[in-house]
Amino acid sequence: MRLEKPDDRGRFGVFGGSFAPETLMPALSELEEAFIDAWADPSFHVELDELLMSYVGRPTPVFHAKRLSEELGFELWLKREDLAHTGAHKINNTIAQGLLTKRMGKPRVIAETGAGQHGVATATACALLDLECVVYMGQKDIERQALNVYRMELLGAEVVPVVAGAGTLKDAVSAALRDWVASVETTHYIIGSVVGPHPFPWMVREFQKVIGEELKVQMPTPPDVIVAPVGGGSNAMGIFYPYVGDPDISLVGVEAGGLGIATGKHGASLGEGSPGVMHGAMTYMLQDEFGQVLEAHSISAGLDYPGVGPEHSYFKDSGLVTYESVTDDESVVAFHRLAVTEGIIPALESAHGLAWIIREASRLAGRTVVLNLSGRGDKDVQQVAALDE
Ligand SMILES: *Cc1c(COP(=O)(O)O)cnc(C)c1O
Numbered sequence: 001m002r003l004e005k006p007d008d009r010g011r012f013g014v015f016g017g018s019f020a021p022e023t024l025m026p027a028l029s030e031l032e033e034a035f036i037d038a039w040a041d042p043s044f045h046v047e048l049d050e051l052l053m054s055y056v057g058r059p060t061p062v063f064h065a066k067r068l069s070e071e072l073g074f075e076l077w078l079k080r081e082d083l084a085h086t087g088a089h090k091i092n093n094t095i096a097q098g099l100l101t102k103r104m105g106k107p108r109v110i111a112e113t114g115a116g117q118h119g120v121a122t123a124t125a126c127a128l129l130d131l132e133c134v135v136y137m138g139q140k141d142i143e144r145q146a147l148n149v150y151r152m153e154l155l156g157a158e159v160v161p162v163v164a165g166a167g168t169l170k171d172a173v174s175a176a177l178r179d180w181v182a183s184v185e186t187t188h189y190i191i192g193s194v195v196g197p198h199p200f201p202w203m204v205r206e207f208q209k210v211i212g213e214e215l216k217v218q219m220p221t222p223p224d225v226i227v228a229p230v231g232g233g234s235n236a237m238g239i240f241y242p243y244v245g246d247p248d249i250s251l252v253g254v255e256a257g258g259l260g261i262a263t264g265k266h267g268a269s270l271g272e273g274s275p276g277v278m279h280g281a282m283t284y285m286l287q288d289e290f291g292q293v294l295e296a297h298s299i300s301a302g303l304d305y306p307g308v309g310p311e312h313s314y315f316k317d318s319g320l321v322t323y324e325s326v327t328d329d330e331s332v333v334a335f336h337r338l339a340v341t342e343g344i345i346p347a348l349e350s351a352h353g354l355a356w357i358i359r360e361a362s363r364l365a366g367r368t369v370v371l372n373l374s375g376r377g378d379k380d381v382q383q384v385a386a387l388d389e
Contacts, residue, residue, distance in 0.1 A: 002241075015281070018198045028197055048096055056095060060079065063342075071341065074364045075369065079372050091121045091124065095125045097190045108183070110187055111134075115145050116152065133157035136172040137160070137172050160175070205237045211235065213242050215239060225364065229372070232305055250322065252322050255270060270316050279307060282310060283308055332351070335348060357371060
């Protein structure tokens with residue numbers, strides 16, 4: 001059964017909780033209280049809804065992909081999160097957490113980022129809402145994602161390189177958490193997905209569920225299948241949550257199969273991982289026999305994460321959602337296919353969802369399928385072009 005909210009220990013069944021340093025507990029309690037208070041306050045919703053409409057561009061359209069539908073033999077619809085300001089669903093969360101930061105009277109925001117997408121969405125919200133913004137980013141990612149680093153700086157954010165560890169997302173999260181321990185009085189930490197200690201997974205789900213709520217109103221008839229890519233799990237949670245528990249609708253989350261599950265180089269935390277504690281929550285994760293976090297691998301930066309939001313772990317174990325994976329190669333084929341049939345270049349993350357749909361086309365015959373097109377692919381064009389060289 002779907003849970004409206006986690007239990008009083010912040011758990012979804014056995015998953016979630018808040019495995020955080022003692023020094024952060026007051027900040028997490030303060031945040032939970034502030035969120036509950038804001039979410040029950042009609043004036044917060046008025047302010048948020050106004051920004052979602054006039055700034056983010058919500059509701060995002062639902063588009064009937066007629067050419068691809070004809071080729072595949074069933075009706076395919078796209079929920080166009082790629083048309084949201086900054087090009088993906090992440091802004092839904094950062095704008096809402098930015099407003100909450102103001103409400104808590106904190107002038108400063110920190111965030112972690114991998115490829116830079118969450119960093120850009122956070123820097124955008126901070127520019128709009130006049131908040132100081134510091135983004136932690138692994139040194140290796142800074143080198144790989146120079147354009148997003150410059151974008152964040154254009155938006156007035158400070159990007160702090162993290163040289164510890166492998167210099168990637170996991171290390172950036174640790175650095176952001178260290179900053180937060182020292183700065184909680186003045187600072188809010190905007191986590192970018194339905195991950196982290198309670199109340200983040202619940203709060204970010206509430207901020208993203210607008211995607212599925214809009215879809216319910218927009219679809220002429222209810223869909224049979226809804227598909228979304230799963231990295232940390234926020235876009236999938238956003239579109240799934242309003243439908244979870246409906247026996248007539250199949251929900252399918254698609255993880256990164258990387259170079260192939262058998263190679264061990266993938267990001268399929270739900271499909272191939274096991275429960276453990278990561279970034280403050282009990283959840284499925286990729287770990288070795290000693291509980292050390294393994295590195296994830298994906299062509300798609302947004303899916304390159306060795307954990308997943310704890311509520312997805314709960315959905316998996318209770319059978320409410322099915323989780324599958326596709327490889328890097330399959331996602332690139334789907335990326336090209338959507339471009340030539342519908343004139344839409346999808347994010348490589350979103351292309352993972354489409355790749356599963358294409359693979360399963362014969363099984364989906366006659367159904368109505370919705371893909372959460374979580375983001376646009378402009379950011380990935382150079383990477384895909386390099387594959388052809
Ligand atoms: C970040 C990102 C994702 C993965 O994050 P989730 O929290 O799983 O949604 C998926 N698609 C796009 C376009 C992204 O930018």
